[in-house]
Amino acid sequence: MDKPTTKDLAKAAGVSLATVDRVLNARAGVRPATVERVRQAIKEIDFVRDMAAANLARNKVYRLVFLLPDHDDEFIGLIRNAIAEANMSMAHERVNVSIVRAPSNDPHRIAKILNTLSSEQIDGVAIMAPETPQVRDSIARLDAKGIAVVTFVSHQPTAESAYFVGINNRAAGRTVGQLMARFTGERKGEILVLTETMQARDSQERRLGFDTIMAKYAPRLGVRPSMETYGDPARTAKIVKTALESQPSIVGIYLMNHDFRDTMHAIEKQGAPQQTIIIGHELTPHTRACLIDGSMDAVITQDVGHLVRSSIRLLRAKATHVDTVASQERIRIEIILRENMP
Amino acid sequence: MDKPTTKDLAKAAGVSLATVDRVLNARAGVRPATVERVRQAIKEIDFVRDMAAANLARNKVYRLVFLLPDHDDEFIGLIRNAIAEANMSMAHERVNVSIVRAPSNDPHRIAKILNTLSSEQIDGVAIMAPETPQVRDSIARLDAKGIAVVTFVSHQPTAESAYFVGINNRAAGRTVGQLMARFTGERKGEILVLTETMQARDSQERRLGFDTIMAKYAPRLGVRPSMETYGDPARTAKIVKTALESQPSIVGIYLMNHDFRDTMHAIEKQGAPQQTIIIGHELTPHTRACLIDGSMDAVITQDVGHLVRSSIRLLRAKATHVDTVASQERIRIEIILRENMP
């Protein structure tokens, strides 16, 4: 009652191992009727190819690339660590993962890098980059070249050939909205929304989701227009100072981008009103510390290790033309409070 | 620049393949000095054993067993589905998982089942059962027999040889406490705590964590003693009726066990005060529906698929005497609101 092998399959189909091999690997030179016979036998004896052995025989290492932004914030750091760890723990899956970095505000540069990838060197790419026409075209080109692509963290809705690994940012924004609505109790006042840039689709979607819920559940609260820091500490400090001085009735702050260390620093320096609810994205050493010392109330995050492993599994499956277990690949929107911090 | 193989390792260590094999598989008959030389070489050339090939060569299927309670509630159903799914998706890992069921209130029966497992048939067991001396002894016996054991969902702190796969229930209770404290706003009143039985260690720990946070963050709220339903619908209805009638100032309800369909039904029938915050455990079809229709406010859950896969990985690693990636095995306490429901 052991698992059937290709040998059993050959016997069941009444053909030789060579023919089984031809069918399994879609090689030419087999009559359609014979192909069908083998297909039938596969179903009958419930044959599943031993991919470990197959890959061993192929002696192929799947070379995957993560394209990441070239600035070094905490979130990117976590991703890099997760990639390094995955490279270790998934070694027996015959994957070799490397990282390529590009300035996220230079679509041409990103496109150039993607366009130079050839299917001889690379089997798959996970792309974390803002949505631009250049990147979209590059993804189509990669697809045409037979290189597997997933979009990573940043959704590229116009790139149909690439599966998206990340959270639904609209839902993430809604989640923050719900927490903000409830954590502020019955208090009235204003909500500040800060982000690095509203150019990013992620920010737009989060904002959209956030507004929907705030309008529905907390009409008592006024949500201010998004303020952009452009990642500039001086500008950030100025914005925060002005906002907090002119708005004495702040009851909540939503930090919409990841790695808002400068922003938190500015808020702490300026001093927010007592009981101000502060919610932001991504669990990092910094946000972890903020949860512990109480300067933040909640963090919405996605499991970085899961993101990376999921991307790798999907790329590998795509490169091998194999199906995947979809349920394992859904990235959850996690709510972290001080009490359930991992 | 390929990945080093045992052959490369043999050359690097200046020994033969046979000796490398003896060292790698901890076989006897190698001088300590030689062992050390090979160990050094492993580090030097950064050798990692190709587990896929190793398992192929071993041609061993790891037979794992999940011991589950024999009553069929929604949570157990989810676990069974997850096990079936894992059996499919981890087939290439050479694991075969089966389920054995036992009445969770009959420790002798459970112990008897565990004691009949022999290391010839079974390589590992994941045990979901209440903590009892009988089970604890059985676990020790399994360990002595060389069968890998993890405790699953229910912590058995006295069984040192078994790794625990599940959440910290104390922290889970604290998390519920924090949500309850915040979701009730500034309102004053009483909190009901309902569970199937306080005999279960899980319930005790959740309660402990819950009380800690409530005392600290919501002293305005009175937390009532835990009420036990014993899984009896009639009793449940009576308890809920009495509690809600005699306590007009209920502002929150904590449902501490999983699968509280009867309890929710009784609450809905009796009618809780407007704005009563209801929080419970485990995301199931029922709690999912409750979140959507607003009859529940939050659900604390653990990823069942993750629980199962983690158990399998750990058992398999233990059976193979291999290290694991700890970070991948930590089960998170997930907070689910309507907005971030997966």
Added chain:
DNA sequence: GCGTAAATGAAGTACGTACCTCAAGTCAAC
């Protein structure tokens, strides 16, 4: 029925590791 092309089979090597056997080596105690 003959020639040709297409389909199929038989048998091999390879992947990286496990595990076995047997021979040959080393070393220390006597």
Added chain:
DNA sequence: GTTGACTTGAGGTACGTACTTCATTTACGC
């Protein structure tokens, strides 16, 4: 210096699949 125990090496087979080569069979048009 012999004995015996321990250590090491050499070489084999096996796991399930990929891929190749070459021989053989089948099908079809004439």
